[in-house]
Amino acid sequence: MSILSTEELAEFVTSIDGVLAKAWPSAHIASQDADGSAIRQIWLSAVQQGWTNLASYKALDAAITACDRLGRVACPLPIMDIYVSAMMLEKHSYLVDQIVDGTIRPVVAVSRKPTTKLQFVEAASAATHVLELVTETGEARLCEIVDFTTTPGLAKPDWAEVRLEDQPIITLDPREEIFEDAKVLLRLGLVARAVGAARRTWELSLQHAQDRVSFGKPIGSYQAVSHRLVDGAVDLTACEGLISQAIESYLLGRSNWHLSCELAVEFSAPAAIRTQFGGHHTLAAQGYFEEHEAPWLFRRINTDVALLSSISPAEGQVADILVEGNVRLPFLELGSQAEEFRSELTQVLARFDNNVPVGHSWDDANKAFSIEAVKRGYLTMAWPASFGGQDGPAEKQMVLTEELGYRRLSLLGKDAADLVGTAIIYYGTPEQQQRILPLIASGNFPFYVGYSEPEVGSDLANLQSKAVRDGDEWVVNGRKEWGTGAHRAEWIWLAARTDPDAKPPHKGITLFLTRIDRPGFEIQQHRSLSGTISSSTFLDDFRVPDSDRIGGVNEGWKVITKALVKERVIMANFTSGLLRLLDDMLCEIRKDPVEKLGTRGSAKRALISELASRLQATRVLLYLSVREMSIASGSARLEGPMAKMLSAVLHEDFGKAALHIFGPAAALGEGLSDVPGRGAFEYNLRFSIRQAIGGGTIDIQKNMIAYALGLPR
Ligand SMILES: Cc1cc2nc3c(=O)[nH]c(=O)nc-3n(C[C@H](O)[C@H](O)[C@H](O)COP(=O)(O)OP(=O)(O)OC[C@H]3O[C@@H](n4cnc5c(N)ncnc54)[C@H](O)[C@@H]3O)c2cc1C
Structure with missing residues (x-):
């Protein structure tokens, strides 16, 4: 078995590209190889380079890398056919040797019954044999090609219809698994x-x-x-x-x-x-x-x-x-340290209510678990050890948010620790760190984010709430919108304009963390489609001590962006929520798969396949972004917003799919007996829109990615 290191894989890519540069330099060759000379030449090079021997080392990473590089120049060298043939003929070393030295140049075809005529064959001009996988008998027959006729169409070089010798050179009766492999x-x-x-x-x-x-x-x-x-x-x-x-x-x-x-x-x-x-x-x-x-x-x-x-x-x-198969989406590993932590956490969580009703985690977080989590240092694990944290790597934090998200549990005070705590550690004064960090670490720090305003959402840099200096205080006037949790908050994480003439405008913003139980503060609640409460808050000559300013005057943007980085790990919570949703859907479906989805090949089965693969894609992107965060200390520039984009749309599509598959029953809420998913499906549908808005709308994520790709503005 081979697992090539990144360097070895890069070397392999260089060697493939070097060979291709000579024998198949660009996709145009696909149009110019009517006589098959280029594909024969490439096959010869493959033999010389040892690519025909990859199966002996089980070097799938190399074989698939080769497929990718061949794709970039539209070259049909059937590298996987060679790999698979050698794999299936493993016990017949004299045949494998001939594949390796290029005497036997196999392509693989699947047929229902044994046949002497096969259609849609690639690279026939260079191939000598077909390994025919016969589905009805489970046999694999290695047959010599007698001749072939090209069949013009979309494929270039043309596919061919090949005629095979009646008698195979060898008929294998492989175990079913190998046939399927x-x-x-x-x-x-x-x-x-x-x-x-x-x-x-x-x-x-x-x-x-x-x-x-x-x-x-x-x-x-x-x-x-x-x-x-x-x-x-x-x-x-x-x-x-x-x-x-x-x-x-x-x-x-x-x-x-x-x-x-x-x-x-x-x-x-x-x-x-x-x-x-x-x-x-x-x-x-x-x-x-x-x-x-x-x-x-x-x-x-x-x-x-x-x-x-x-x-x-x-x-x-x-x-x-x-x-x-009664299975779940494949588990994605985050490394030994993180996985050890997952085992510990799973044991701890087993002692608490793992059956929190959907949608309740925001309001009725499992207090018992939160107290235990504070004791165990989970709340502040991301903080540096010098501030009482554990220097917890992004992977461990991801495990925490994932495991909680899957169980629909929430850790009270986690947002405060991640957003406010992180920013104060980086930009707060020693006095602020001493005064505020212990409050946050206790798990009891009710605050809300005061960024959005009636005229400002995505374009946060243009916020208009004004803070004017008056001695040791700032006088703030303005209106903040959609402050989630403001109705229970004691603190506001407030962004205000301190330089109205700043150009660009983000250079005129200052950040404050201050108590709201002072004159000049009023609140008006709004209930969202998902049932959460966000509020408009009115600041009218609201006085904030200068000692509550976080970071320099007009330097609030830096503080805001630092706090935003954490949002990407927090997002993992939502992806694991989707995994839970998929598991709930599968659980419901397994009660009567044919009634719920129809038989194999049905549109509803295709829908589940699509959703599951998109969810796995999102999880993979998130894992990549977390790994990148660890390596590049906090900058997951591309994969983070990519995962966010995919997950936002996926929430909506899961919601729609649940109604499509389960019908009106999926529109019933939690509380009634026998409701599919205990009401999770209808709740998710209502909640899904929020995913496309919060933490930056999908369009804004796309703008960020476009910028990172180097596209002009
Ligand atoms: C449930 C919920 C809770 C919230 N909680 C809080 C909170 O606690 N604190 C807080 O401060 N805010 C909160 N918000 C507000 C949230 O941050 C904003 O809704 C978000 O930033 C988008 O702003 P907007 O709604 O004003 O939309 P806008 O920015 O007005 O956007 C409207 C549309 O225009 C598009 N658009 C805007 N600019 C561009 C562009 N440059 N390119 C392409 N398209 C663009 C957007 O994608 C969107 O489709 C919350 C929102 C929701 C829904």
Whole structure:
């Protein structure tokens, strides 16, 4: 078994790209290889480079990496067919040797019955044999190719219809698992190649968006174009993350590696196609003509995805595996330290109410657990040890929010510790740190965030509430909107304008943390669609001591952005909430799968497969962002907002799907007997909108990603 290090994988990529640069330098070659000379040359190089021997080392990471690189130049070298053939013929070393030295050049095809004629065969001009997987008998037959006829169409080079010798060289009767392993690996290889091709088109369209000027501006500065590129970036990053996760699962021999692969396939096939079409929309006419690489990449992606349906796994789609196999989405590991903490936490949580009704966690947090969590230092685990914390890495914090989110529990005071506490540690004075941090650490620090105003939401830098200095105090006038928890708060985390003329305006904002039980403060409550209370608060000559200023005058923006970083870990809470929702849905479905979803192949099963794969993609992105936060000390620039974007839309789609699958019963609220999901489905539907707004709307997340991608504003 091989798990290549990052450096080894990078070396392997360089070597593949070096070979391709000589023998198949760009996607255009796909149009020029009618006689098959280029594909034969590449196959020869593959032999010389040892790529035909990857199965001997179980080097799936290398094989899939090769698929990705081949996809980028639309090259049909069937590297996974070679891998799978060698894997299945493992016990017949004389045949494996011939695959390795290129005497046998196999492609794999799936057929229902043994046959001598096969359609849709790639690279037939270079192949010598077909390994035929016969689904009815479970046999694998290695047959020599007699001749072939090309079948022109979308595929370039053309697919072929091949004629095989009547008598196979060998007929294998592999164990069923190996037969299925082969199919799953072939499918993963196809999507990896399609994703590689889509990545190339996306890179070309990103470049085009930066260079091409229209109506006097680079087209990348138009939001329609930049958001399309962002959608592609999110899709591709998620595809690549899921594919890596599937490889890891295979290499570590996890029992559910098929499911990991199928989740990657389920998400990546449509995502690669979406991204390719999006790329064409950006490249417009330039990308439509054959001088450009895009048309050849387009053919590669669409034919690779089309081939998937000719290789259906017996286990069925993702939904079939989840429902019939009675399994959950594959677990994602966060490293040994974090996982040790998960075991400890799970034991602690087992002693508390793990059945908190949905929607109650905001108001009726499990107080008993919160007291225990304070004692154990969970509340402040992210703080530096010098401030009484545990220097807890992002992974451990993620475990905490995940495990609580899954159980719909909340830890009282966690927002205060994460948002306010972190900012005070970085920007507070020693006096403020001494005065406030112990209050926060006690778990009893009711506060609310005073950022939004009637005229200001996303464009926070333009906030208008004014604070004017008066001796040792500031006099604040203005109105703050949607302050969640303000009706129970004792403190406000207040952003106010202290320089009305600042340019840019964010340089005129100052941050205060102050008590609200003073004259000049009034409150008006609003109940949201999900039932939470947020309030308008009116500040009328409201006096704030200067000792409550956090950070320098007009330096509030730095403080705000520091506090926002934590929001990404907090978000994990919502993703694990979705995992819980999926588990609740599956639990309900398993009571009568056919009644709830229909038989295999139904649209409702397809919907569950899609939701499950999107959820796994979101989780993978979140894990990547947390890892990046640990490495780059706090900057998860891309994956954080990407995960947020995916999770926001997913909440809405889960809500809609529940009503679609369970009908009116899913619209019933918690409290009635026998309500599907104990009311979680209808609550989630109402709550989902909030996910698309809070912590930055989806559009704002896209703007942030576009900026990080280097697109012009
Ligand atoms: C349940 C809930 C609780 C909240 N709690 C708090 C709280 O405790 N404290 C607090 O301060 N605030 C709170 N908010 C407010 C929240 O922060 C804002 O709603 C959010 O920042 C968006 O602002 P807005 O609603 O004013 O929308 P706007 O900013 O007015 O946006 C309206 C629409 O325009 C789009 N848009 C705006 N600018 C751009 C742009 N540059 N590019 C593309 N599209 C753009 C947005 O995406 C959106 O679709 C809460 C909101 C909700 C829903």
